[in-house]
Amino acid sequence: MISKSTIDQVYEMARVEEVIGDFVNLKKSGSNFKGLSPFTDERTPSFMVSPVKQIWKDFSSGKGGNVVAFLMEHEHFTYPEAIKYLAKKYQIEVEETEQSDEQKEQANERESLYLVSEYAKEYYEGVLWNTEPGKAVGLSYFKERGFTEETIRLFGLGYGLDEWDAFTEQALEKGYQLDYLEKTGLTIVKDDPRNPGQKRKFDRFKGRVLFTIHSLSGRVLGFGGRILGNDKKAAKYLNSPESEIYHKSKVLYGIYFAKQAIAREDNCYLVEGYTDVIQMYQRGIRNVVASSGTALTPEQIRIISRLTKNITVLFDGDAAGLRASLRGVDLILEQGMNVRICTFPAGEDPDSFAKNNAYEDVVLYLEENSKDFIQFKTSLLAKEAANDPIKKADTIRDIVGSIAKVPDRIKREIYVQQCAAMMNISEEVLFNTLAQIGRKDFQEASKRRNQETKAFEVVRDTPAEARVDVQYELERKIIEILLLYGKEMEEFEDLVLKENEEGELVLEPERVEARVYEKIYLDLQEDEIELTHDHFKTIYYRLMEALNEKEDFQIAEFLHELDQQLVNDVSSILMEEEKYNLHNWERKDIYPKEKARTIAQLVSETILTLRCFLIKKRIHSLQQDTEEKTEDNSEVLEEIVHYLQLNKLLNNKLNRVLS
Template sequence: MISKLTSDKVKERADIVEVVGDYVPLKKKGQNMWACCPFHGEKSPSFSVSPSKQIYKCFGCGKAGDSIQFVMDIEGVGFQEAIRHLAGKYGIEVEEDEARTPEQNLEQNERESLFIALNFAKDFFVKNLQTEEGRAIGLSYFKERGFNPQIIEKFDLGYAMDGWDYFLKAAKAAGFEEDILLKAGLILQKEGDPSRLYDRFRGRVTFSIHNISGKPIGFGARILTKDKNQPKYINSPETPIYHKSDVLYGMFQAKKAIRDFDNCFLVEGYTDVISMHLSGIENVVSSSGTSLTDGQIKLIKRFTNQVTVLYDGDAAGIKASIRGIDLLLEGGLNVKAVVFPDGDDPDSFSRKVGSQAFQDYLKENSRDFIGFKIGLYQEEFEKNPIRKAEVIREIVQSIGKIPDPIIRSVYTKEASGLLEIEEEIIHTELNKSLIKSQKEHFQKAKEEAEAEEKLEELVPSKNLLSVEDTLRIQEKETIRLLLNYGWKKLDDEDLHLCHYLMSETADIVFFTPVYQKILKIYRDSLSNGTIPTTDFFVSYSDAEIRQEVIDLISPRHEVSVHWLDRHQIFITTESDDLAGTAFKSILRLKRRLVHKMMDEAKQKIKSAEHEHFDADKVYELQQVYFELKKVQLQIDKELGIVIG
């Protein structure tokens, strides 16, 4: 286990803006930074990062936490690995607890063991390039491609020896268990004889596949001989840490350039990515020859909304893979395309013309998806009017995938000009397409609603809050004030807000468990002479408390400074009159509590009247109810609530 001293150093040094900024582009708005959430698809930013509080909070999906929690969420790792990741980023030496035994040091959870095994494999394949076989086959292949030593090192290129168990023997000698090597996809079991194990990658050059933080999670491997019985490329299988649908080759090396240039070039193969880096273009990733997935599109959208798809000069191949453009449009990305001359791909073309000419070609031949699609089919529909009608419908369907109505309108106008057809006709077809999609969406929603009908008969309407719900909301508001302003003094009095709230709630039992816990922790700290800070709660061991506290200290909106600076409009806030704010909050809490007690009294009266009639008991309960009603009216008067 990592020592507490190391964890504390990481918490002290890690800056939430820097950590989150490695994964998503942040824009300043008010006091906080904002972005589209990396954890769920959204069109407008609801993911907030607070530099002052060192926390993040998504108001869409609810994800929240500090720097360590963000790494845990985004990388899908545990606390220990998140600490190691941040320690590496900030150059902090990781210290292990001395209390751990050698046996405990060998025990790692499966996920961490897989990362270690794959990193060992990466180093093993890289070192193989220096062997006699590696130099003769692997290194010579890379040199033929024009790959220099710097690019080979940058992408962790390597070579798998041509033998059944070169890697297996080396890994076992290094202490790796066969079970971990199997789960990492590095070795295979012989069919019919599970005890016979052998290397998955043999006699091939290797391309390391990294996750977004740069850790090896899998490999692609290319054979260099012309063996018809062997596939040209083989890849790592799905593992607990490698999900092909969520990974893009080269994203780790490209993410900074993608943010800087606000554009992502999308290519097909490993060598396409590497060749473009050699040509001075680093904002490029590859789908590794597979069809685009929703997870890969969301990964691109973390860094930019602009995508340029690069197609090999093969018309048949382009038409077969063009569906990816619709997926990109549907994902909210702005799409352009570049087609290379017939017979060329980004790798071969960049080597043929050189770096500068390659970059110039991309600039001069980049077309938006409308012009690209029309140009692709132009020869066909010029000879066949019916084919032109089909192309128009395909273009309309693509435009219909765009979620932004303004961008849809712009592309409709452009398509009208390029296709030489009235804009109104395209609008009509587009409306038909949108109506059809809406009907499908409506039907799906209707089916979901019908599935919940029976439940709605058993529970109160969602729009009607129960007495318990309203009490919970007011308890939440009391805790929110306590966390955000507990350390502040009320007016000119020598009284902190937390002491006032604690005094007023001394005889009140909170009914919501998490607020009970927070209140008790706060009371215990005060009894020890310490006012707990939000930092104390954000790093608290209880995950439920951490999540709730972050929710309560993260404001969704803030008043623009321009109201006062530019327009001289002064907006009062709750912090301007903390004494009044706290007083009213306590009154509302007590009002909700009185409501709950009145509701319980009514239930008891009904029970006494119907189940086992007791006139004296009924009278006694009625008196309790009327006294509670008097208290409620007194509170209403203080709050200025008038009820007819």
């Protein structure tokens, strides 16, 4: 277990805006930061980060919390994993208390897969640098590719010995379980035909140079292995298989090293292979990733979209089937991204071009030769069509098909104008074709929706009208006030119920000075009011304890003492008002009144409203009693009258407070 002193130090050092900034492109918005949600596919930012409160809130998914909660949600870390990640980022030494054998056995499977993968990386690096075959074969290959020792170490490149089970035997000797070696794909286990009931174990990456595949946060997910021999039966490249921690369609090679540069440059270069990424990075082009040898997927595009809206796809100069490759780029357009294309001279690819040219020359080439995707595609296909009318018609339909993928209407119109000029065809024809594609897509979508609707018609219930839970909202407001202003000293107006000379009940005000949390506690105690919602009740008592015991109450410190569910609840309460900042009211000449200016009034109003609500609830309960009873109801009716008088007095008071 991680010691409390380490956890406290991590919370003290970690900055939520810095940590989340590694995963999401954040932009300043007043005293906060905002960006696109990393949890949903959205085009308008609804993700808010508060450096002052050290919390975040994603209004599109409802998730929120502190820095640890973000890592647990986004990276699927356990709590200890998140603490260790932050400790590593802020160079804090992790102190751990001794774990029992039982605790070690209880470590979850996911963490075990990560540990095995991390060990494999260290093992293969060790083979590369410390063994004769590693240096002679693996290291020589990487150096021939032009990679420096610093780059080789940075990217975690390695080598697997050309032996059947060298890695597997070493891992088992170190205490790693065969089950996890098999689940990560590092070891292949098969039945031994010569010994029935026995298993044979093989290293998947035997005799290959290895490229480590990292997650966005830098965890080892898997490996890509390239064979160096001339074995025609073996695949040239071999990747780790799908596992609980490695999903090829959701991973981009190099993203861990590129994420900050992508956000800073507001552009991402997309290449095909591992060596393209490494060579470009080494040359100084840091905002570059690869799709790990697979066709680009929506999940991969969404990873990039959190960091930038601009992608530049780099193609080899003599790339076979360039037209087929371009079809995959339509997917990027569908995600609302801006796409540019850059091809290299014949015989060159990103790897060779970066290796053979200076940084300034590479940057200049990319700037001068990157073309807008639609413009590039139109130019390319127009050459292919030449003077063939049939080919030209097919080409125009292909281009309009790509334009139809663009969600932005203004961009679509501009692309139509460009295409019309380049293909020498009227805009009207192109717009009509675009409309036909749109209608067809709409009809297909409607048909799918109707089929889905029919499938569920039998069990569908009429949705109940949403009702506001008044008590829930008032209890939530009490928690918010305590969090924001609990320690503030304010002058309050206490209300004392008395009879005047005419024998009528009246509320007489008395001025009293107290801290906000003391006032709320005493008012609720006096009326014997207890919060009814479990989470609020827990937070309320934890808050009262912290506010009473700690002279310098800090929200961030309070949060890290709560479990993650309560952290999410508190963050939602604190960040609720930030939702309205997303609309930038000031630009519309609307200036909401700050709550801090009228704290005493806010407290009084909230407590009075809760009292009125509970009185009305009590009146309703008493009225039901009178309906059910057949005997004398005079006492109950008298009590109802008393409550009605009190309710009227409190409402009059509320009107004065609100005026």
